Amino acid sequence: MDLALTEEQEMITGMVRRFVREEILPLELNLDPDADELPEADRRRLTEKTRAMGLYGLDIPPEFGGPEIDLITRTLIAIEASQHRAGLYAPCYGVFGGAGLAQLFEATEAQQERYLHPMLCGEKSGFFGLTEPSGGSDPARAIQTRAVRDGDDWIINGGKIFISGADRADFGLVFARTDPDQGRNGVTCFIVDTDTPGFHVRRVVHTLRSARYATELQFEDMRVPHANVLGAVNGGFAIANDRLSRQRIPYAAGCIGVAIKAHELALEYAPQRQTFGAPLSSRQAIQWMLVDNEIDIRQARWLTLEAADRAQRGDAFRKEAAMAKLVATEAGGRVVDRCMQIFGGYGVTKDFPFERWYREMRIRRIGEGPNEVQRHIIARDLLGASLR
Amino acid sequence: MPIRLDKPWLPLDAAADLPGQLGVFELADEAGRVQYIGCAGGRSRFGLRSEVPAAAQRVPEARRFRVEVTMAYLTRHRELLMAHGADQGALPPHNEPISRLGRLSPR
Numbered sequence: 001m002d003l004a005l006t007e008e009q010e011m012i013t014g015m016v017r018r019f020v021r022e023e024i025l026p027l028e029l030n031l032d033p034d035a036d037e038l039p040e041a042d043r044r045r046l047t048e049k050t051r052a053m054g055l056y057g058l059d060i061p062p063e064f065g066g067p068e069i070d071l072i073t074r075t076l077i078a079i080e081a082s083q084h085r086a087g088l089y090a091p092c093y094g095v096f097g098g099a100g101l102a103q104l105f106e107a108t109e110a111q112q113e114r115y116l117h118p119m120l121c122g123e124k125s126g127f128f129g130l131t132e133p134s135g136g137s138d139p140a141r142a143i144q145t146r147a148v149r150d151g152d153d154w155i156i157n158g159g160k161i162f163i164s165g166a167d168r169a170d171f172g173l174v175f176a177r178t179d180p181d182q183g184r185n186g187v188t189c190f191i192v193d194t195d196t197p198g199f200h201v202r203r204v205v206h207t208l209r210s211a212r213y214a215t216e217l218q219f220e221d222m223r224v225p226h227a228n229v230l231g232a233v234n235g236g237f238a239i240a241n242d243r244l245s246r247q248r249i250p251y252a253a254g255c256i257g258v259a260i261k262a263h264e265l266a267l268e269y270a271p272q273r274q275t276f277g278a279p280l281s282s283r284q285a286i287q288w289m290l291v292d293n294e295i296d297i298r299q300a301r302w303l304t305l306e307a308a309d310r311a312q313r314g315d316a317f318r319k320e321a322a323m324a325k326l327v328a329t330e331a332g333g334r335v336v337d338r339c340m341q342i343f344g345g346y347g348v349t350k351d352f353p354f355e356r357w358y359r360e361m362r363i364r365r366i367g368e369g370p371n372e373v374q375r376h377i378i379a380r381d382l383l384g385a386s387l388r
Numbered sequence: 389m390p391i392r393l394d395k396p397w398l399p400l401d402a403a404a405d406l407p408g409q410l411g412v413f414e415l416a417d418e419a420g421r422v423q424y425i426g427c428a429g430g431r432s433r434f435g436l437r438s439e440v441p442a443a444a445q446r447v448p449e450a451r452r453f454r455v456e457v458t459m460a461y462l463t464r465h466r467e468l469l470m471a472h473g474a475d476q477g478a479l480p481p482h483n484e485p486i487s488r489l490g491r492l493s494p495r
Contacts, residue, residue, distance in 0.1 A: 033430035034462050040487050167470065167490025200493040203391055204467040206460045213463040215490075350430040 001309045003302075009073050015053060016080040023049070024084050024092055033350040036090040036211035046095040057097040060120060061105060071249070075308040078250045079301070082257030083264075085353035088360045089212050091254060101126045101173055102246070103189070103239050107230055115171055115191055127172035129160045129192075129217060130240050136162065137373045139175065139240050140184030145219065147176035147188060153223045154178075154190065156198075160217040167201045167215050169194050174219070175236050182234060189236035191228040198222035208359040244369060245318050248325040249311065251368045252304040255332030256297060258357050262339040263293045265352070270342055280342065289338040296331035303327050319381040322374040329364040329371060336361050391471050391494045395454040400444050403453060408435040411457040412464045415443060415450040415482075422472060423449050424482040427465040447482045466490070 005013070023046055027038060038046070050056045058074050060066025069077075081091040104116040104126075118124035135142035145158025156176050166172055171193050179186030192199060198220040205214040231239050267290060270281035280286045307320035340347035340354040347354045365371050393414055413436060415424040424447045428439035436455050444450040458464050470492040473479055479486075 032462065036462075037487075167492060168488050194491075201491060203492065203494060204463055204470075206389070206458075206463055206467075209463075210460045211462045213460075213466070 001306060005076070009076055012055070012069070012073060013076045013080050016055070016077050017083075019049070019053070020080060020083055020087075020092065028085050031086075032211075033085065033353070033356060034210040036086050036093070038093045038095070043093065043095060046092070047097070050092075050096050055096055057120065059098055059102065064105065064116075064120060071312040072305060072308045075249055075253050075305060078253035079257040079260065079304075082254040083261040085356060086211075087261070088254050088258050088357060088364070089209060091257070097122075101128060103173060103230060103243060104191075106239075107191075108227075110227065111191060111230065118170075124170040125165060125168060127163055127166040127169040128243070129163050129166065129172050129174040131160060131162045133159065133161050137370055140187065140237055143175055143177050143187055145174070145176040146180075147178050147190065147224075149178075149226075150223075152226050154188075154226060154229075156190065156192070156219045156222040156224055158219050159202075162205060162214040163217055164212065164214050166194070166217055167204075173230060173239075174224075175240055178236075179234055184237040185234050187236040187240070188233050189230040189239045190224050191230055192222065192224055196222050196224065208363055210359075245321050246311070247368055248321040248374075249304060249307050251364070252300065252307070252321075252324040252328035255328040255361065255364055256300050256304060258361065259293070259297050259300070259328075259332040259335035262336050262354060262357060263290070263297060266290060266293070266339040266342045286342060289342060293335045293338055296335050300324070300328040300331040319378050322369075322377040325368060326371050326374040326378075329361070332364065333358075333361045391467060391492070392475075393454055393456055393468060395456055397452040397454050399452055400441075400450060403437070403440040403444065406435075406437040406440060406455060407457065408437050409457045410435050410459060410461050411455055412461055412468060413440050413443070413453055413455040414468070414480075415440075415447050415453050417449040418451045420452075422480045423447050424480050425465065425468045425472060427461040429461055467492070 027042055054067050057066045058069060058077060062068045078091065081096060082088060086093060100119045104112065107116055115124065115126065119126055130136060130139055132142055132144055134144050145156065147154045147156045156174065158176065171191055174190045174192045175187055176190060177186055178188040199222055200218040202216045202218050205216055207214065270286050270290065271279050273280045304324040307317050307324040310317040310320050336354060336357045340358060343352060343354060346352055397416060410428050410430065412427045414422050416422050424443055426439060426443045428436045432439050440453050440455065466489065469479060469483065469486065470490055471494055474492050474494055
């Protein structure tokens with residue numbers, strides 16, 4: 001792997017860095033410290049800018065109208081785009097767009113017409129419904145939502161939890177058990193319209209994140225046409241699993257971006273702040289914190305770029321993506337914690353972004369597969385698939 | 389935590405004794421009909437103590453209020469608006485429409 005950025009990568013990351021500093025950071029001064037949305041007029045204006053920059057819909061494949069930007073560059077962009085207060089969960093407040101539910105790129109033509117194309121032009125939004133109260137790390141066994149064939153339809157009963165965006169979505173991907181005896185080979189993915197009778201968003205699940213919530217869903221005799229099966233019947237596990245590995249790279253990148261921004265703020269502050277007649281930066285205790293931040297960030301960055309590089313080349317990258325997610329989420333947490341300590345009392349106020357990052361970074365060790373599961377994935381790759 | 393706010397109603401003059409914490413609140417008219425659902429967020433000067441009286445000045449029908457102290461003030465605010473929408477079929481009369489407010493069907 002070539003460790004130097006190409007000229008094009010330097011140019012693109014520089015553009016995104018300027019965009020964050022000149023467009024996003026000034027707006028954040030007037031937003032609630034926990035906000036994850038821009039006022040509509042600002043959102044529209046900035047989306048036009050990202051379109052003009054040729055960087056809108058970065059994760060959309062070129063054949064569907066996305067820009068032709070490789071995965072390593074997209075990872076570098078994700079690192080830049082998260083360097084602001086809301087950046088961990090709402091990088092640039094979504095004005096770079098996204099691919100939405102990438103699984104729909106594999107959908108049938110009719111499904112793409114009805115769901116994918118409206119989603120890509122922002123007319124419809126979707127949710128990803130995998131996790132259930134019985135667990136999310138082991139979907140092959142935890143899924144208890146049941147789908148039973150009835151003529152040309154399926155009848156779905158059950159529930160999901162920790163589902164983002166379901167209360168606002170027009171449709172969603174719902175994973176349900178279609179063969180109770182088959183474990184991972186007995187799960188099917190359905191595209192479900194949220195106005196289907198029997199679809200209920202029962203409650204908001206409040207978490208450490210104050211702005212972006214999850215929801216709990218219930219399905220009561222929800223009738224879904226067979227034409228809305230995504231992929232093959234009993235082939236849903238592969239669809240879910242594919243997303244989990246791929247998502248870990250941008251997930252790690254967001255943690256790195258926030259860690260870089262926190263570290264940058266601490267590097268500016270430490271030489272200015274005086275204690276006992278000398279700047280904080282002259283104290284070895286503080287210097288070592290800054291050194292540890294630098295090392296944490298570099299380790300996480302290289303592991304994440306290595307995972308992106310392997311994925312880009314079409315090599316197996318499950319182990320590398322797991323390492324990137326594991327290291328970046330833990331390193332990000334440590335960096336934010338140290339920066340908060342350097343800022344002292346100010347570090348825990350809402351005047352600075354550390355307290356938000358601290359709360360949100362804690363979730364990252366659990367989301368997209370807890371870090372214990374990442375270690376399990378890495379161990380299985382090192383020791384063999386039979387490891388239990 | 390119940391989805392709908394279930395704290396006791398208080399007269400408006402009790403707002404001066406509210407804590408300076410962050411949270412959500414409801415204003416109701418004499419008959420107890422909710423007229424406005426608001427929140428005291430991270431940029432409010434004195435949290436609920438400043439936000440409840442300020443909102444009451446903009447709602448002439450307001451006679452009483454109730455509050456819930458919470459750090460998850462943004463998500464709780466949206467949840468209360470969605471629950472009100474599910475129960476009453478509309479937002480409270482003094483709440484402006486919110487872009488992309490979700491739908492709940494609470495039990």
